Amino acid sequence: MKFLGNVLAVIVGLIIFTVLSILVSFGIIGMIAASGKEEVTVKENTVLHLNLNGRTIVERTSDDDLDLSFFGSAFGQPNTAGLVNLKKAIQAAKTNESIKGIYLNTGMVMAGQANLLELREAFEDFKTSGKFILAYDEAYTEGGYYLASVADEIYLNPMGGIDFNGFSSEVLFFTGLFEKIGVKPEIFRVGEFKSAVEPFILKKMSDENRLQTQAFLSDINSNALKGIAESRGINLDSLMRTNNQMLVHDPEDAVKYSLMTGLAYEDEIHAKLKEKLGIGENDEISTINATKLNSTVRSNNITSKNRIAVIIAEGDIVSGNAEGFISSEKFAREIRKARKDENIKAIVLRVNSPGGSVLASEVIWREMSEAKKAKPVYVSMGEVAASGGYYISAPADTIVAQPNTITGSIGIFGLWFNAEELLNDKMGITTDVVETGELSDFMNPTREITDVERNIMQTSVEKGYETFISRVAEGRGMSPEAVKEVASGRVWTGNQAIERGLVDVLGSLDDTIELAADRINAGDDYRVVYFPQKKPWFEQLMSDFGQNVKLKMIQSELGENFAIYKQVQKLREYQGIQVRMPADYIIK
Secondary structure: OHHHHHHHHHHHHHHHHHHHHHHHHHHHHHHHHHHOOOOOOOOOOEEEEEEOOOOEEEOOOOOOHHHHHHHHHHOOOOOEEEHHHHHHHHHHHHHOOOEEEEEEEOOOOEOOHHHHHHHHHHHHHHHOOOOEEEEEEEEEOHHHHHHHOOOOEEEEEEEEEEOOOOOOEEOOOOHHHHHHHOOEEEEEEEOOOOHHHHHHHOOOOOHHHHHHHHHHHHHHHHHHHHHHHHHHOOOHHHHHHHHHOOOOOOHHHHHHOOOOOEEOOHHHHHHHHHHHHOOOOOOOOEEEOHHHHHHOOOOOOOOOOOEEEEEEEEOOEEOOOOOOOEEHHHHHHHHHHHHHOOOEEEEEEEEEEOEEEHHHHHHHHHHHHHHHHHOOEEEEEEEEEEOHHHHOOOOOOEEEEOOOOEEEOOOEEEEEEEOHHHHHHHOOOOOOOOOOOOOOOOOOOOOOOOHHHHHHHHHHHHHHHHHHHHHHHHHHOOOHHHHHHOOOOOEEEHHHHHHOOOOOEEOOHHHHHHHHHHHOOOOOOOEEEEEOOOOOHHHHHHHHHHHHHHHHHHHHHHHHHHHHHHHHHHHHHHOEEEEEOOOOOEEO
């Protein structure tokens, strides 16, 4: 036994030593990356290579993310690319005479339609330079193809595949699970479209939820098809038929229906690039990635006192100061800091959020309202700015959204779980309580709630809904009655929202910044500063190390069921009063 104990001690020691060695190595790499960067020069006849295959597009990443994220991937760090970073690189490639074109891989890119649209618009602007964009991949998802279709030429591997059959949206329902384990959800809501609670009380979509989902999915799909038809020079009616009937079954069909320029292997693509660059078949192609290209860009107007603060608000809205969320304390502080800074002449809040805590939303709303009194405040909506995401947007002077942004969902709900049956009947656990007041154990999850408790909660939800309505009415210059006509928790696309007065202008983040610059009469004399400040890649990796490794292990075990695991984990966030989008839609 002593021998076995010694062996185990050695094994544990080796594991600890290995982990510490890796961390120390990463520390050295991080310090080298931070302090020893070489000055990058762009060679003549270079191609900007944007490999987004398998990456998740987020609003913004640290400046070294695209360069170093392969280290993080091994340790569970998400493989991400920042929308702001990518657009900066595309713009730099447009104006840099040494760069002759873009080589694009987008096959399995993971992003919402609004972010893909912003990237497409950046590529379309790039093409005005007369430079080429060539796209290739072995397989394309619907979103990957939508982005790649902007290219002058797009190729598919002869044995590859393309998903081109329209969008579907799947919602997970937990009612059957709760019935099996003995948990009873207690629901409080206002509005027939506030269907965020449906997964806990139904086993399929309500008619109202199906109606709104069909409406916004159809609009998003229509927007994508129009863009593809224009880029590829395909008749829209013909393209819609190809899409609706899923006529593309194999690579040859993709060429037949003009979705692809042709079929090719990667070495043949390299030969095409060499031909475009005018170099020999034995010459090497000079490429540069987004991170390195961005490092060569010198900021304009760095000394300008006309600064526009862009505050990136991405994720669920929560109270406190948590990382990875739109936390009320942190973002209220960022907005307040921008309001008090005399060099910041306008504020743009970039919102990409399905909502969350009503209290946290109210805290951020307050700071937005105060900021509006001091200087122009604009909102740029990303993929989704719904429910709490709309709540914090409402005070803005001008709200800008993409045609395919998901927004609205002006509603509120409360959710509580009664675990009495689970504890008593399934697990044999009973509880007993001593109280000093009639409601001292208010909303105790170990028992059925009382009518008094139910009335208190429902009243709070209804009061919260009226507050939400008043916030929107005040910010949008509408009557409460007019707001209620487009509220009740219903979700709209940007196209639909602008028709209903919830959005002012259709456009991108760059369009919003230009509107703010015009408002302050800055002309070209302004500088954009982003908040919150991003941590360096290595520092972010270390702070997320434990959690990311844990999630990576769980994902490897669960495979496709990992999405269900994440949904179950989020149930903890739903408890209490929420202003959250009707559902965590899985759009495919």
